[in-house]
Amino acid sequence: PDPAAAKRAAGLAAAALVEDGMRLGLGTGSTTAFAIEAIGRRVRDEGLDVAGVPTSYDAERLARAHGVPLLALADLDLDTLPTAQAGLDLALDGADEVSPAAALIKGRGGAHVREKVVAALAARFVVLVDPSKEVERLGTTAPVPVEVLPFAEPAVLRALRGLGAEPALRMGERKDGPVVTDQGLWIVDARFPGIDDPAALGAAIGSVPGVLGHGLFVGMATDVLVGEAEGGVRHRV
Numbered sequence: 001p002d003p004a005a006a007k008r009a010a011g012l013a014a015a016a017l018v019e020d021g022m023r024l025g026l027g028t029g030s031t032t033a034f035a036i037e038a039i040g041r042r043v044r045d046e047g048l049d050v051a052g053v054p055t056s057y058d059a060e061r062l063a064r065a066h067g068v069p070l071l072a073l074a075d076l077d078l079d080t081l082p083t084a085q086a087g088l089d090l091a092l093d094g095a096d097e098v099s100p101a102a103a104l105i106k107g108r109g110g111a112h113v114r115e116k117v118v119a120a121l122a123a124r125f126v127v128l129v130d131p132s133k134e135v136e137r138l139g140t141t142a143p144v145p146v147e148v149l150p151f152a153e154p155a156v157l158r159a160l161r162g163l164g165a166e167p168a169l170r171m172g173e174r175k176d177g178p179v180v181t182d183q184g185l186w187i188v189d190a191r192f193p194g195i196d197d198p199a200a201l202g203a204a205i206g207s208v209p210g211v212l213g214h215g216l217f218v219g220m221a222t223d224v225l226v227g228e229a230e231g232g233v234r235h236r237v
């Protein structure tokens with residue numbers, strides 16, 4: 001079976017959730033790419049009136065390529081918006097792992113810092129995955145990506161070891177030296193032997209000096225769309 005079929009099914013189902021007038025969060029990665037493409041088709045074919053905040057240069061370029069209008073946070077009038085109203089209506093994004101409680105590991109694509117800003121602004125945060133991302137416990141298959149200030153990298157490695165991780169600086173494959181994020185920083189991938197309390201671990205990682213953000217998203221996802229290879233979708237709320 002086509003390995004992308006499940007991702008495509010999740011992406012198409014996500015695009016169907018988009019309603020006229022919505023302000024969107026546009027996630028990063030190959031699964032959300034299918035949603036962005038489908039939203040672009042709806043803009044073109046139905047005149048869908050939407051715009052989205054991209055979570056990376058990659059998401060921005062993809063949205064432009066498919067005709068999805070873009071927004072910046074400055075366009076959301078967050079300073080005058082009533083506190084009860086969310087800045088974004090719907091954020092769509094992928095994940096590396098999803099736990100039974102819908103806690104996530106994100107950041108394989110290196111975009112988790114902006115992704116968390118955008119997801120936190122959204123009334124609804126829908127996560128798009130294929131079945132390979134569903135785990136019983138976070139940390140089973142994926143490391144926790146941590147975006148770090150290059151100056152602080154040695155100290156952050158030490159702190160992450162102190163938290164029980166085996167951390168490794170993410171090195172480029174088509175670039176010599178470390179991967180550089182959209183923010184100009186580095187990424188440390190922290191592999192943990194299995195994470196029982198992702199909220200507590202996330203708080204501990206986030207408080208390490210020199211850390212800009214990490215890929216543990218706890219209590220943020222409102223829905224999970226699990227695409228199936230046969231084309232169907234399981235909707236976990």
Ligand code: DER
Pocket residue numbers: 027028029030031032093094095096105106107108109110111112115
């Ligand atoms: O980097 C990210 O946070 C992406 O959302 C990633 O977690 C999922 O990417 P994929 O849909 O290509 O697997």
